[in-house]
Amino acid sequence: MLGRDFFQRDVLTVARELVGVELVWHGCSGIIVETEAYGAEYDEACHTATRPSARQFVLNEPPGAAYVYFNYGMYWLFNLLVKGGRRDGLILIRALEPVSGIKEMQRRRGREKVTELCSGPGKLAVAMGITGSDHRTPMAGRGRPTGVGLRIPKTGLAHEVAEDIRVGISKAVNHPWRYLARGNPNVSVPHGKVKVPGLESK
Template structure:
C-alpha cells in the first residue's frame, strides 16, 4: 500500500483536512482509519496556535509539509497534527479520531479500555492509544525522512464526509472546519452535537 507523498499536504488546509478522512494512519505497529479532523489556518484563525505562539509560526516556516506537530493539551494529553503548506491556505490539521485497525491489543493496554470505539474517539485518547509523546514533535510523515512504520495510506474507496464546527475552542467557534466520516461510531462528537460556548457581547462604550 502506497504512502501519501508531500504534495498531498501542499494544498489548502481545508481540502487536506477533508481528504484525510478515510486515510489510514500507521504509527509504530498500530494503525487506524482517520474518521475526524479539524483544520486550523495559519492566517485569520484565532484558534490556531500561530495566532499566539511564536514557536508555532516558526514551525510552519521551517518544517516541510506533512510534518507532525505534537503539543501537550491541558498538561495531560499529547495531540497529533499535520502541517499543511504550499497551497492557498497554510495550516495545521488536528487528527481527532480513528477507527482502530491494527495493534488494537496494544491500544487497549495503553488506554485501559476494551471497546474499540473508546480507544481513539478523541484527540487525547488517540495520542495515548498510539503512544504519541512530545518526543514525536517534528516527525516527518510524508516523503524523505519518514520513519519506518509511520505514514499515511490513501483510502481504498470513497468516503462520505460531513463538515461541522470545531470542538472545545473559545475563538473562531463558528468556523465549519471539522470534518467527519458520516454516521461513524468512532468520532469524538457526532455531527451537529457540538455545544458552542457563550460569547459575551462587547461592553457598550461609556
C-alpha cells in the first residue's frame, strides 16, 4: 500500500502518478484512470477558496486522508489530501477501471456494463459504496483501516497519461489539471472533449 510520503509532494505530481494505481475499498477495487488536481491556494475552483471547513481539513488532516463531500445534493465524491510538498491540494478521483468486486458494483449501480460502473466520480462512489461517513478516512500510513488503501497493481495497465482541463467547473477553467489514461473506455470524459461553460465545445 502507498504510504503517506506518496502524498507529501506537489499535488499535480501526485494527481498524475495516481493514474494506474489501484484503489482498494472493502472488497472492491479498481485502477484509477482519471484524476483532477485542485490547489489549496490560488485555485478558485478548489473548495478551500470558499469553504472554511475545507481549509481546516487541509490544515488538520494527514496526507492521504479521504475528503468526501456531497455534490449538488446527488452524489458523494471521493478526494485525497496532498500536503507537505511544493503545493498542497485535493485530488478528485474521477474514474476507475473495475478490477474486483464487480458483481457488487453492478448491484449497487444497477448496471451490467463494466465500463459504466465507475466512469465518473459520482458513479464510482456508488459502485464502491463510499459515503459521507467515510470522510477523513486515512488512506495511507497510521490509522488506515483494514481493507482500504492504494497500491501499485501487480499487473500494471499499459497507458499513456494525458493532461486536459477539468470537468464541470466555472472558475479556473483553463488549468490542465485533469490526468487520464488516454483512450481508456472507463474515463468520464474523453481527452479533448470537455465542454467549457460559456464557450462553444470544440
